[in-house]
Amino acid sequence: MSLASQLVNLLAALLLLIAFAMLAQRRILTLIHLFAWQGAALAASTFIVAYSTGQDHLYFSAVLTVALKVILIPWVLHRLIDRLNIRWDVETLINIPTTMLLGIGLAIFAFALAAPISQMADTLTRSTLGIALASVLLSFLMMIVRRKAVPQVIGFLAMENGLFLAATSATYGMPLVVELGVALDVLVGTFIFGIFFFHIREQFDSLDIRHMEKLKED
Amino acid sequence: MDNAPGFAFQILQSVFVVLAAPLVMGWVNQCRARLQNRAAPSLWLPYYTLAKLFHKDAVIARDASPLFRITPYILFGCMWLAAGIVPVLATGLPFAPAADVIALVGVFALARVFAALAAMDIGTSFGGLGARREMLIGFLAEPAMLMTMFTAAFISGSTQLATIVDTLAHREFAVHPSLAFAGLAFLMVLLAENARIPIDNPATHLELTMIHEAMILEYSARHLALIEWAVAIKLFAYMTIGFALFVPWGIAAAGDWAALPLAFAALAFKLAVAGAGLALIETVLAKMRLLLAPEFLSTAFLLAVLGMLIHFLVSG
Numbered sequence: 001m002s003l004a005s006q007l008v009n010l011l012a013a014l015l016l017l018i019a020f021a022m023l024a025q026r027r028i029l030t031l032i033h034l035f036a037w038q039g040a041a042l043a044a045s046t047f048i049v050a051y052s053t054g055q056d057h058l059y060f061s062a063v064l065t066v067a068l069k070v071i072l073i074p075w076v077l078h079r080l081i082d083r084l085n086i087r088w089d090v091e092t093l094i095n096i097p098t099t100m101l102l103g104i105g106l107a108i109f110a111f112a113l114a115a116p117i118s119q120m121a122d123t124l125t126r127s128t129l130g131i132a133l134a135s136v137l138l139s140f141l142m143m144i145v146r147r148k149a150v151p152q153v154i155g156f157l158a159m160e161n162g163l164f165l166a167a168t169s170a171t172y173g174m175p176l177v178v179e180l181g182v183a184l185d186v187l188v189g190t191f192i193f194g195i196f197f198f199h200i201r202e203q204f205d206s207l208d209i210r211h212m213e214k215l216k217e218d
Numbered sequence: 219m220d221n222a223p224g225f226a227f228q229i230l231q232s233v234f235v236v237l238a239a240p241l242v243m244g245w246v247n248q249c250r251a252r253l254q255n256r257a258a259p260s261l262w263l264p265y266y267t268l269a270k271l272f273h274k275d276a277v278i279a280r281d282a283s284p285l286f287r288i289t290p291y292i293l294f295g296c297m298w299l300a301a302g303i304v305p306v307l308a309t310g311l312p313f314a315p316a317a318d319v320i321a322l323v324g325v326f327a328l329a330r331v332f333a334a335l336a337a338m339d340i341g342t343s344f345g346g347l348g349a350r351r352e353m354l355i356g357f358l359a360e361p362a363m364l365m366t367m368f369t370a371a372f373i374s375g376s377t378q379l380a381t382i383v384d385t386l387a388h389r390e391f392a393v394h395p396s397l398a399f400a401g402l403a404f405l406m407v408l409l410a411e412n413a414r415i416p417i418d419n420p421a422t423h424l425e426l427t428m429i430h431e432a433m434i435l436e437y438s439a440r441h442l443a444l445i446e447w448a449v450a451i452k453l454f455a456y457m458t459i460g461f462a463l464f465v466p467w468g469i470a471a472a473g474d475w476a477a478l479p480l481a482f483a484a485l486a487f488k489l490a491v492a493g494a495g496l497a498l499i500e501t502v503l504a505k506m507r508l509l510l511a512p513e514f515l516s517t518a519f520l521l522a523v524l525g526m527l528i529h530f531l532v533s534g
Contacts, residue, residue, distance in 0.1 A: 009532050013395035014529075097516045104523055111531050121334065123477075195487075201507045 004052035004125075011045035014166060019135040022097070023103050023142050024096050025113035028086060028150055031170060032077045035154050039069030042161050045128075047167055055178040059167070064183050065164070073157060073190050080194050081150060086207065091147040092144035099145055103138055117170075132166035135159075149200060149207040153193045160186050222473075224312045228302065231311065233456075235301040239450040240264035242489055249497035251292070271443035276305065279436060280339050288446035289336035290437065296329035297451040306458045307481045308470040309380040318377040319367040322459075323360060329448070330356045337433035344425050345503055348432025351508065355417060355429065358515035359410045362403055365522030369400040370463045372529055388402075390424040395532060399525030401464045406518035408456045410511070412449075415500040417511055427505070457492050469493070 018038040025031045041064040050058030092099065094135045116132030137157035160182070167174050174182075197207060204211040244261045251258040262268075278287065302313045303322055317325065334349035371377045373394060374385030410417045413430035422428055425435070434445050462469075468484025470477035506514060 007301060009528075010395045010398065013399065013524075013528050016397070016524065017521075020524070053533065095511055100516055100520050104520060109525065111527055115531070130531045132529070 002052070004048055006060050007048050008045050009127060011026050011048070012131040012165060012169070013040050015041045015045070015161070016131045016138075019138040019158060019162070020100070022105055022154070022161075023099055023138055026096075028081055031151060031154050032074050032081070036070050036074040037079075038158060039065055040072075042165055043070065045165070049168055049172065053172060055172050060176060061164075061173055061179045064179065068183055068187060069157070069161065071179060072187065076190055076194065077150075077154070080197060084150075084197060084201065084207070086148075086150065091208075093145045093147055099141070102174075103141060106137040106141060107134040108136050126169065128169040129166060132162050132169055136161075136162035136166065138162075147208055147210065148175050149197055152196070157186065157190070175185070224310065226311050227308050227347060228311045231307045232298065232302045234319070235306055236298060236369075236447075236451060237300075239454040240268060240447065242454050242493055243450040245490065245493040246453075247495050249494045250500055253497055253501040258520055260422075264446075268443045269446060271438075271446070272440050274439040276439035276441055278389070278438075278441075285332075286336050286339045286436075287441070288330045289447070290441040293329050293448040294331070294333045294444045296325050296332075297448040297455060300325050300455045301451055301458075302459050303379065304463055305383050305469060307478065307485065308474070309383050310471055311380070314380040315376065319382075320364065320372065320377060321377055323363055323367070323378065326452070327356070327360065329452075332447050333433055333445075337436075340436050342431045342436065344428070344435050348429055348435075349369055351429040352433055355410055355511060355515070358512055359518070362515060362519040362522050363407045363411070364518075365519060365526060366404045366407065367463070368399045369396050369522060369525045369529055370512070372526065373397070375405075379459070383462045383466040383469060387469060395465060397531035398526040399521050401460075402524065403518045403522035404460055406477065406514065406521070407509050408460060408497070410515055412453050412456055414496065416503045416506045419505050427508075454489075457489060457498055461488050487498065516522065 006052040015038055018034050020043065021036070022031055022034045043062045044133060046058055046065060047057070047060040050062060094102070110133035114133050117127045118126040136159055139155045139162055143154035144156070146152050146155065164182075173179065200212070201207055236466070241264070243262065244259070244264045247263070248258040248261055300322060303313070303317050303325075305311065305314065330352060334353055337345040337349040337352075339345075367377070370382050373396070374382045376382060376385075409415070413420055417430040418431075419427065420430070422431060425432060428435075430449075433440065437445055465488060468480055468488075470481040
């Protein structure tokens, strides 16, 4: 195995570790920091893949990742939680050790699912496909077990990180147009969610999405 | 093959570990005192304490059973045995095949069971409380410890600690993401098993928050000295297990006298760094609530399992 491939594996493992840390995290502020670090790990691994395979468009996506997911979106989220004045602890539906055990189960499932696919691939990054799949599933799990709207949105954004890693590991990334489109979508999505937060809170005096289950007037 | 040099190394290592363990304890305490802006105690303080305790008369509760009397000797014996198995100075020692990593964890478990039994033997409330807490920590830390060891065992293809060290020290340089995970998990287990902050505070005087200290409240004089000494050896053994798994460079082969000074120097350097690191961790972290300990240890278990999974994923 070449050094580049080992470094990519290490960074992918780091990304998965951060996904687990986000799953276990109780504070929103730390959650945002972890999200930024995950973006940084993703950007670094994309950069290494770009350098070692000579795929020039991956440089762009690495820069895009740093600009959007390490700087802009965490900044927007910071402002959001300042304006909403929510620094309280994240509420979960299931307690954290159980969530972690579920997470291990998902990781095993994802690894088993990805193993035959990555054996057929011959890219430098084939072994990270399972890790990418696992971090997508973990972000799903985070969206399911969190009760408040902000952590759910962070879960959604983290899922995009996982998808990005999957794209890089399976096919050295998507075409540049698609990547630009996805990045823009994520950015716009964050803004729309931000507006939604204010509307939800105005309507229900809380960001607990349980209230949205009783939208019907009875 | 003549085994005499091997045995000489074995005896040298066993004696060295027992003599050097309090020094490591003193070094950790000194670093911690400096970091906390206190006047640092002497490096030799643990030796003075042991000497003082050995000269006192032992007081034993009236209701104590023989179990209470023999437990300090069992603890000391277990830790000494563990220190003889772990490759501290050299690999390929004659004792090493006696136990692989699984048996090593078993030796630690044996010591823990006796410590807990002796704590409950007297029937004081603090003893029982400490014993239960210790067993809680122990049963959560043990699987994490085993998983950590298995990760290294999978990489080298053997559960013998000596073989693991040989494989890891003499391979070409490679980044193992799985070992990074296992290393983090091992650090967490080390903190929990050796009753350090954030799980337990070794310097506490408040009985209600004690875990390990609550179990040995009833001991005095030579019994207490043996237990304190065993605790120091345990910390030493865990540190050297960590070195063996994650930074095995510089270790000698049994019977190779020429490599011995290098092995001593490497070990001293690693112990100094690890002791300072431990003191740093204990300074920046606060002791966590007992109810959060399962979360801490399940995180360690998770990291260890992840390390193992990633090993399969990346190598397969």
